[in-house]
Amino acid sequence: LYSISILVNCYCNLGRVDLGFSLLGKLLKLGYPLNVVIFNTLINGFIHIGRLDQSVKLLDKMVELGFEPDMFSYNSMVKGFCRRGDNVGALRLLKKMDKGVCKPDVFTYNTIVDSLCKDRLLSEALEIFAYMRSKGISPDVVTYTALIRGMCNLGRWKQAKELLSEMLGNNIAPDIITYNTLVDMLCKEGMVDDARATIDLMIENGGTPDIITYNALLDGYCLCGRMNEASKLMDLMVEKGCPPD
RNA sequence: AUUUGUUCUCC
Numbered sequence: 001l002y003s004i005s006i007l008v009n010c011y012c013n014l015g016r017v018d019l020g021f022s023l024l025g026k027l028l029k030l031g032y033p034l035n036v037v038i039f040n041t042l043i044n045g046f047i048h049i050g051r052l053d054q055s056v057k058l059l060d061k062m063v064e065l066g067f068e069p070d071m072f073s074y075n076s077m078v079k080g081f082c083r084r085g086d087n088v089g090a091l092r093l094l095k096k097m098d099k100g101v102c103k104p105d106v107f108t109y110n111t112i113v114d115s116l117c118k119d120r121l122l123s124e125a126l127e128i129f130a131y132m133r134s135k136g137i138s139p140d141v142v143t144y145t146a147l148i149r150g151m152c153n154l155g156r157w158k159q160a161k162e163l164l165s166e167m168l169g170n171n172i173a174p175d176i177i178t179y180n181t182l183v184d185m186l187c188k189e190g191m192v193d194d195a196r197a198t199i200d201l202m203i204e205n206g207g208t209p210d211i212i213t214y215n216a217l218l219d220g221y222c223l224c225g226r227m228n229e230a231s232k233l234m235d236l237m238v239e240k241g242c243p244p245d
Numbered sequence: 246a247u248u249u250g251u252u253c254u255c256c
Binding site: 040215 | 250
């Protein structure tokens with residue numbers, strides 16, 4: 001079974017969910033034993049090619065066949081709604097999970113918070129943030145990073161920095177993705193110097209900039225026409241053992 | 246073995 005789901009996942013990663021799907025069909029006909037992971041892999045595969053409709057069908061089918069959808073199944077579905085820009089659909093599914101046996105977990109909430117932030121619906125995202133805590137699900141670094149992005153998106157730099165401090169002051173360590181997100185957002189708004197300060201802060205906190213950090217900053221320098229600094233940065237990248245790619 | 250957050254390219 002492991003081998004089959006690896007194979008199916010491989011098809012999905014190659015963008016050939018159809019091949020995985022027809023394999024499932026054959027296995028079903030042969031009466032081959034299956035498990036929930038194979039269904040989940042395909043549900044997720046369909047989501048990644050924008051076929052939420054197929055995922056819905058497959059979810060129904062697995063239930064029909066007596067397989068219980070789990071967190072993976074539902075979380076992929078939630079992501080599917082979010083990807084098509086249907087936050088309402090995602091929230092509806094969240095409520096449904098709330099009532100069922102598969103309670104929303106940190107993945108579920110993070111998916112929705114991120115989607116709302118990307119759609120600039122920060123206050124809605126903050127409501128979900130509060131809601132998840134009320135349900136006893138602790139936000140993690142992913143939740144915070146999504147919110148920071150949402151704040152930056154609206155130019156709420158001060159609020160974003162406060163949230164970052166809140167993380168630092170609490171038990172949640174910002175990771176490289178958190179810093180990279182901030183650096184990138186600042187650069188895109190032409191606040192390259194603040195971006196540099198953010199990188200310094202990252203280093204102070206024990207982080208190490210990576211190629212993504214540097215590329216974001218490089219893009220920032222180029223966007224504001226500071227080409228001298230851009231080329232100096234390229235030299236620095238080589239020095240730091242992170243050569244431009 | 247399957248689910249969530251970062252750079253560039255396309256929009």
